[in-house]
Amino acid sequence: xxxxxxxxxxxxxxxxxxxxxxxxxxxxxxxxxxxxxxxxxxxxxxxxxxxxxxxxxxxxxxxxxxxxxxxxxxxxxxxxxxxxxxxxxxxxxxxxxxxxxxxxxxxxxxxxxxxxxxxxxxxxxxxxxxxxxxxxxxxxxxxxxxxxxxxxxxxxxxxxxxxxxxxxxxxxxxxxxxxxxxxxxxxxxxxxxxxxxxxx
Ligand code: B4P
Numbered sequence: 390x391x392x393x394x395x396x397x398x399x400x401x402x403x404x405x406x407x408x409x410x411x412x413x414x415x416x417x418x419x420x421x422x423x424x425x426x427x428x429x430x431x432x433x434x435x436x437x438x439x440x441x442x443x444x445x446x447x448x449x450x451x452x453x454x455x456x457x458x459x460x461x462x463x464x465x466x467x468x469x470x471x472x473x474x475x476x477x478x479x480x481x482x483x484x485x486x487x488x489x490x491x492x493x494x495x496x497x498x499x500x501x502x503x504x505x506x507x508x509x510x511x512x513x514x515x516x517x518x519x520x521x522x523x524x525x526x527x528x529x530x531x532x533x534x535x536x537x538x539x540x541x542x543x544x545x546x547x548x549x550x551x552x553x554x555x556x557x558x559x560x561x562x563x564x565x566x567x568x569x570x571x572x573x574x575x576x577x578x579x580x581x582x583x584x585x586x587x588x589x
Contacts, residue, residue: 390470397503399534400510401560407474409568417465420474424457425449444524446533448541451481467493478542499578500549501571503560507535
């Protein structure tokens with residue numbers, strides 16, 4: 390059983406790679422971006438509030454994200470094994486996740502951090518904007534998201550590096566190659582820890 394975090398700037402391929410990791414390692418995929426967009430699509434009062442943040446490219450406040458996450462996790466046994474995609478994005482969220490997992494004698498196993506240049510991020514997200522219909526995939530908002538990533542999320546690199554949990558992956562390569570490197574990192578971790586997941 391594994392608990393992974395996939396971390397990186399907007400457009401680095403977190404969602405893309407999470408889908409593949411989920412399939413290969415039989416994990417439950419939790420994307421806070423998807424959860425928040427689902428709430429927006431329901432057009433609830435909360436959804437409208439969330440849209441106010443996402444449309445500007447800024448982070449949704451921790452209390453809202455944590456509440457959404459906790460509600461979703463209630464549907465699963467924590468023993469399932471998760472890939473957290475786009476969560477945590479702040480130190481408060483990281484500490485909350487540690488607390489929650491520790492309370493059931495579990496922990497984050499590995500944090501996969503995907504590095505991609507800013508120009509490439511812009512190019513990918515502008516490319517996606519043609520069919521994503523996402524309000525935050527426009528140039529001005531993309532730059533804001535990158536800036537927010539650098540100021541609010543990047544400090545998590547140190548938080549997880551200090552715990553010896555960080556794996557850095559060059560995300561500039563094609564999707565299959567990036568996935569190959571991620572799989573290698575996970576397989577090596579699993580082997581070194583002598584934990585044999587059912588999927589192997
Ligand atoms: P997210 O939904 O997490 O989305 P993202 O960071 O924009 O994208 P991701 O990295 O998953 O990119 P993808 O694989 O799709 O966040 C959206 C917003 O929600 C945030 O800005 C924030 O406001 C809010 N939010 C979410 N979580 C939050 C939290 N925890 N706290 C507070 N606020 C939160 O890839 C992008 C494109 O690149 C795709 O078109 C893909 O096909 C392409 N691509 C991927 N890999 C590629 C590769 N190797 N080569 C070429 N193209 C590639």
